[in-house]
Each structure stands twice: as C-alpha cells, then as structure tokens.
Amino acid sequence: MEFGWSEGDRKFRQDLAKFLEEALPEDWEEVSKDGPGSDAQAAFSKEFSGKLAERGWLTQHWPSEYGGSDAPPWRHAILSEAMWACGEPRGPQYMNVNWIGPAIMEYGSEAQKSEHLSRISRGDVLWCQGFSEPNAGSDLVSLTTRAEPRGDDYLVNGQKIWTSYCQNADFCFLLVRTNPQERRHRGISVLLMPMDLAGVEVREIDAVIGDRYFHEVFLTDVVVPKSCRLGPENEGWAITSYALQFERVGAPRYARAALTVDLLAENAAAGGRLADPNLQEKLGHARALCEAARVLHYRVIDQRTHGLPPSADSNVARIAGTMADLAVGELALEIWGSESLVYGSVGDSNFRASMSAGIATGTTEVNLNLIAQRLLGLPRE
Numbered sequence: 001m002e003f004g005w006s007e008g009d010r011k012f013r014q015d016l017a018k019f020l021e022e023a024l025p026e027d028w029e030e031v032s033k034d035g036p037g038s039d040a041q042a043a044f045s046k047e048f049s050g051k052l053a054e055r056g057w058l059t060q061h062w063p064s065e066y067g068g069s070d071a072p073p074w075r076h077a078i079l080s081e082a083m084w085a086c087g088e089p090r091g092p093q094y095m096n097v098n099w100i101g102p103a104i105m106e107y108g109s110e111a112q113k114s115e116h117l118s119r120i121s122r123g124d125v126l127w128c129q130g131f132s133e134p135n136a137g138s139d140l141v142s143l144t145t146r147a148e149p150r151g152d153d154y155l156v157n158g159q160k161i162w163t164s165y166c167q168n169a170d171f172c173f174l175l176v177r178t179n180p181q182e183r184r185h186r187g188i189s190v191l192l193m194p195m196d197l198a199g200v201e202v203r204e205i206d207a208v209i210g211d212r213y214f215h216e217v218f219l220t221d222v223v224v225p226k227s228c229r230l231g232p233e234n235e236g237w238a239i240t241s242y243a244l245q246f247e248r249v250g251a252p253r254y255a256r257a258a259l260t261v262d263l264l265a266e267n268a269a270a271g272g273r274l275a276d277p278n279l280q281e282k283l284g285h286a287r288a289l290c291e292a293a294r295v296l297h298y299r300v301i302d303q304r305t306h307g308l309p310p311s312a313d314s315n316v317a318r319i320a321g322t323m324a325d326l327a328v329g330e331l332a333l334e335i336w337g338s339e340s341l342v343y344g345s346v347g348d349s350n351f352r353a354s355m356s357a358g359i360a361t362g363t364t365e366v367n368l369n370l371i372a373q374r375l376l377g378l379p380r381e
C-alpha cells in the first residue's frame, strides 16, 4: 500500500503555512507560553478561529448543513497538526470542533444544533469539559454531581475538578447524575450548561503546567433549563462514550514534539554535540516515537474515513503520543539544560506539556487496560 498526500492536500498545507505567518502576531510566543487556557490565548482564540472560519477551514470536516464543507477528515487532521505544532492558536476551541460539535450533531435537538453549531463553526464560543470530580476521575461513572428535576428545570448541585479552560468558557459540557437510584453507567445525563448561570463558581488551582489549566467548579443550586439537556435523560453515558472516541486522537501533540526534536537536533549540531553517539541515538529514538505516533493517529483517521467503528487503535495511538511527548520532554531538558527551565521557552513548554500527557483524556494505565481487553482479548480483572 502506498500512502501519499493529494495535490489538494499539499496545496492546503502551503496555504495554511502562509496564513499562519500572517495571522499569528509577532509576540505569539509570549501570548502562547501559558497554554491554550490562559486569558491571553482565550481572547486570541476567538479572533484567530474567526479568521479560520472566514476561510472555511475551522469546521471544514463537518457536514455543510452544520457550517462545514464535507471535507474528508484528512483535511482536518492537516489543520490540527499545523495548529498543535505552533502552540494551538485555536485555544480551547480545538475541543469544540473535534468532539463537542459532533456530539451535538449526533444527539442535539434542532434548537441546540442551531444555537451551538452555528456559533462553534463561526469560532466565537469557548467551551469547557465538566467530567472529573474529586472522587470520579478514571472511574468517571462514580460521578455524583446531582441534577434534580424541578418543573422545566434541573437544580444542579455538586463539584467538578481539573476543569481546563473554564475561567473563560461560555458553556460547559457537563456530566450530571439525574437518577441516583441507578448506579454506574446508568442515570447519567449531559447538560450544555451556560457558565454565567447563578450558582456556578470557578476557582483556579495553581499548576506547574501553566495558567488556567486547572479549576474547581462549584455548582450550588444552579437552575439549568431542561432544554439544555443533550439527548435523553439518563442516557448520558452513551453520549459521553461517543464524544470521547473523538477526543482521544483529537490533539496531535506529536506534531509539536516532532518539531521540538528537529530544533534539538539543530541545536546539538550547532553546539558540536552530534559526535556523541549516545545523543544521536536518543534523538533518533525520540523522532521515531513521534513518527510512530503520527502513523498510528493516521490509522484511526483512516478508519474514521471508511466509517469503521471506534476500536482500541485510538488507545494505542494515544499511548504512542504520550511516549513521544515524554521522550522529547526529557531530551529537551538534557540538551538545552538550564535554558529549558526558562518559563515559556520551547523546552520548558514541551516539558510541562509532557508531564500531563499520560493523565489528561484518560491515564496511560487506563488506556493500557483498554488495549489489553479490546486488542489482546484479555479478561478484565
């Protein structure tokens, strides 16, 4: 089998590179150093994503009826690689176009589709993901945030934690328990909750990986209209599983890691260090991990293109991406030394990102368990 990019794909890459040169401000490194959730990047996200939308690129992989242009998933993959390689100028909006929008397309009412999909495809709305709780992370089905029916509304009480980007978010994709009698997977619902409702309190958790990465969200007697519920009541787990299969390979962090290895190699060559066979081997190893992650991500995109159901391949791709991130993060520290500790430097931002790679969107251990069960057919316990 031969894999190659079409002429149109190549041209798209070139157009994208030219667009980025013009659209990113001169101080982009400064703006982006705190990560996609920082105040500076959240503000820039709407301006930048609006420009992508004007060109028809932001949601090009979506159906035309929802503001897309029916482009193949490959076009979106090319766009995502370019975005992650330069520090994700879409900010949190990568989540909107990767999985929040598709979940609304699949399960939303006509009113929800018309309200949310049009805003997402225009690039002027920020979302956050309210899944984890103090006692529900990997074991997400243990969540206890309660939504009690009150006429046309729900009264929501509970707490979320580790919520990224929510300080500046307009909406939260919130998981709540609507039936406390049902345990585990049953009795969970999804609310598309406006973040400006009374009773929603956001507190930032200081984190070494950057500003605005983590928050606690306290929900006290929040009145959420039932019209904000996505899909049927108590069927939220199916919706979440649908959304998560898009999330797992939605962030091609290997693109950033590969670029960092190239910079490391240039730097090592300039400093006369490439004569060291040990260093050469480490550079080669790190680059190979990035390429393995890239090809494994492509495999999942290919399956999606062919309409195949989600499989353990997305967990495998995720593990490969984490391995690449960790190897490159450590190598950056080794080659750049103390320079890598300067806040906002390429080495530092790569190292900070690599620290969380095996935790966000499902930990390495949980992904390995899923591979053991789904790919190797091993028993659960």
Ligand SMILES: Cc1cc2nc3c(=O)[nH]c(=O)nc-3n(C[C@H](O)[C@H](O)[C@H](O)COP(=O)(O)OP(=O)(O)OC[C@H]3O[C@@H](n4cnc5c(N)ncnc54)[C@H](O)[C@@H]3O)c2cc1C
Binding pocket: 128, 129, 130, 131, 132, 133, 134, 136, 137, 138, 139, 161, 162, 163, 164, 165, 213, 356, 359, 360, 361, 362, 363, 364, 365, 366, 369
């Ligand atoms: C950068 C970053 C961004 C995040 N953003 C968000 C967000 O926007 N919204 C949100 O809701 N959450 C977010 N999270 C939270 C993330 O989803 C959770 O941290 C993750 O699911 C793990 O849950 P936990 O922290 O409760 O750890 P736990 O689930 O308590 O796990 C602790 C340890 O036990 C291991 N473990 C747990 N279960 C098993 C098992 N069955 N077998 C083997 N080992 C196991 C884990 O691998 C881990 O090492 C984010 C996390 C990070 C790092």
